[in-house]
Amino acid sequence: MFCLSTVRQATMTHMSESQKSDVSKREEATLAFWKEHQIFEKSVQKPAPLGEYVFYDGPPFATGLPHYGHILASVVKDAVPRYFTMRGYSVPRVWGWDCHGLPIENIVEKELGFKHKKDILEIGVAKFNELCRSKVFTYADEWKKVIPRIGRWADMEKPYFTMSRDFMESVWWAFKQIYDKGLVYEDYRSMHICPRCETTLSQSEVAEGYKDVKDLAVTAKFKVKNPEKLGLSGDVYVLAWTTTPWTLPGNVALAVGADIRYAAFQLSNPIESTREEGGASNEIIYGPMLICAQERVNDLVIAHKKVHTKTFSGLDLVGLEYEPLFDSYSSDANLKNKENGWKVYAADFVTTEDGTGVVHIAPAFGSDDMALGKKENLPFVQHVGMDGIIRPEVKELAGLSVKPIDDVQSTDVAVIKYLAEKGRLFSKEKYEHSYPHCWRCDTPLINYATSSWFVRIEDQKSALLKNAAPINWSPEHIKEGRWGKWLEGARDWSISRQRFWASVIPIWVCEKCKAKRVFGSAAELEEASGKKRLLLRRHFRPNSSRRVWTKRAHGFTTSTCSPHPSLEKTHSRM
Ligand SMILES: [Zn+2]
Ligand SMILES: [Zn+2]
Known part of the structure; x- marks a missing residue:
């Protein structure tokens, strides 16, 4: 029916008639006939004894040119409705344009030379959103040429737009339906974020960006403060391995497996052991006591001689205290749950598959870590901002981006240098693994505890x-x-993005009692706010003394708790 060369010809308007192939000419004649006689329109309007066959078409962005992927999908989206038309159905095919989201925001950011989200806040969300709106249809005309040219039937004259008020209201309506069924919730949890876009991403967006990369893994030495608990004395270190050295300033605990056997051992000091003083003594001198899973010792230690001293169960190690690698947070007298920090705990996610059988726990940067942090009331230390920049509290690394796109290892290298200087580095290695990147801007994602709105999928x-x-x-x-x-592995769906050019999540939250009110239409919001013809946009703030939009992209809030009669319904349910 078509080949790529005909598509290319379609966009090459300068091609003369004599240069076109016979196939191309024949196709154009057919298309002209269809157009002249309104064959598509007639196929939708003809008697349909079997009724309507409903075809929902996920719309493309017009900010990029149609490519092979769109064309392949278009052929399927054309063939199936044609088949059902011939079977006796009417199949309306409404074209649509996806107008919102990161693809458009990123184009505007690039044009303005923006590097960070704060650049957007500086020019103002209203201005930024208007620029986004102006870019939405950049390549719409190309699409209008290519889609009919490949023979696809769709009504492109009366399309729907995801940025239209009607469409956004329909999103609100759908949101309220699922909210009323109890399927929407807000949660604070560890998720993948893009530090450049400064937003959370959904599981499927994360899945799109996996790439094999080389990272640096490090095995750090955590100095035990109470070795007598194990019947040991002198310098004793627990070894823990991580593929994200930049998370180490956020460490607040170590986790061991209750049923795993651990060994304490000493290594020969390679310099001392080869030095034979006058041949009089070839006594081997051993370094400090090290602890890791017994199974892992031989993999960790290849070049040294070693002596085993003792073995322990994981439970024996629970309750050991250690010196923090960084003192940025342990020296903070006001840190909540500080008394539980920098100790060894048991956790069921610890394995001996790789590393040392001891897991470094940073509750702000991993879901297992966060769960253990909640269970054991560990201090919560988030030494990195959502922009991926290390906070000033960590004096040694302040201001560094944890995964700079131009040199992703540089901060890990700085951490390793710091550990080496402090005598806390056991080993480092290159580590190749599959790591997620932002599907829009290619920045390596990071695991980060933040709040997001979710739709319950697992229950369904x-x-x-x-x-x-x-x-x-x-x-x-x-x-x-x-x-x-x-489908089997699907998790609850993160639907909010901490961004700008998008549908707003229609929730008011009372700042004091957290009561919520959800709006299913603009009319409901207008009634509650007393404002007419509201712009359903992130940058809109009703000038009400009682209610303001929050700074959060995903909601707005009432500024006072009482009285808020419009929230009474929600209150009575609580
Ligand atoms: Zn990004
Ligand atoms: Zn309230």
Whole structure:
């Protein structure tokens, strides 16, 4: 029906008639006939004994040119409705434009030479959003040429826009439906964020950006303060391995496996042991006592001689205290739960597959870490801002970006240097692994504790699987394979982005009692705010004395708790 060369020809308007292939000319004649006789319109309006076949089309962005991926999907989106039309259905096909989100924001940021989210706040969200709006249809005309040229039927004259008021209201309506079913919640948890875009991403966005990269892994030495608990004396260190050295200033605990066996051992000092003083003595001198999982000792220590001293169960290690690697937070007298920090705890996620069988715990930078932090009331130390910059409290590393896009290892190198100077470095190595990157700006993502709004998916999984069962897939293996596996592993869906050019999440939150009110339409909001013709935008703030939008992109709030009659309904339910 088409080939890529015909698409290319379609966009090469300067090509003369004589240069076109016969195939191309024949296609153009057919398209002209369809257009002249309104064949598509007639196919939708003709009698449809079987009624309507509903086709929902996820719209493309017009900020990029159509490419092979769009064309492939377009052929399927054309063939299926044609088939059902021929079977006796009417199949309206409404074209749409995706107008919101990071793809457009990133284009504007690039044009303005912006590097950080704060650049946007400086020029103002209203101005930024207007610039985004002006870019939405950059390549719409190219799409309007290519889509009909490949023979796809769609009504591109009356498209829908995700930025239109009607559409955003329909998003609000849908949001309220799922909210009222108890399927929406806000949570503070560890998720992948893009430090450049300064926003959380959904699981599927994260999955899009995995790349094999070389990182630096480090095994750090944590000096035990109470070795007598193990019947040991002198310098004793617990070894813990991490592939994210930049998280070490956020360390507040170490985790061991209760059932794992641990060994204390000493290594020969290679310089001392080879020095034979006048041949009189070849006594080997051993370094300080080191502790790691017994199973891991031989992998960790290859070049040295070693002596085993003792073995312990993980539970024996629980309660050991150690000196923090950095004193930025341990020296803070006001730090909450400080008394529980910098100790060894048992956790069931610890394995001996790699590393040392001891896990460095930084509750602000990992979901296991955060769960253990909550369970054991550990101090919460977030030494990095959402922009990926190390905070001033960490004097030694302040101002460094944890994963700078032009030199992703540089901060890890700085951490390793610091550890070496402090005598806390056991070893370092290059580590190749698959690591997620931002699908829009290519910045390495980081695991970061932050708040986000979620839709409950896990609770709905059995219904989802049941509804997915009758779907026909081609090729068939996708059903149980890529799609089925994705569905089975689906997690609660993070729907909020801490960004600007998007639909606003229609929630008011009372700052004092946290009562919420959700709006399913602009009319409801207008009634509650007493304002007419509201702009449903992030940068809009009603000048009400009682209610303001929060600075958070995902909601707005009432500035006072009482009286707020419009929230009474919500109150009565609490
Ligand atoms: Zn990004
Ligand atoms: Zn209240």
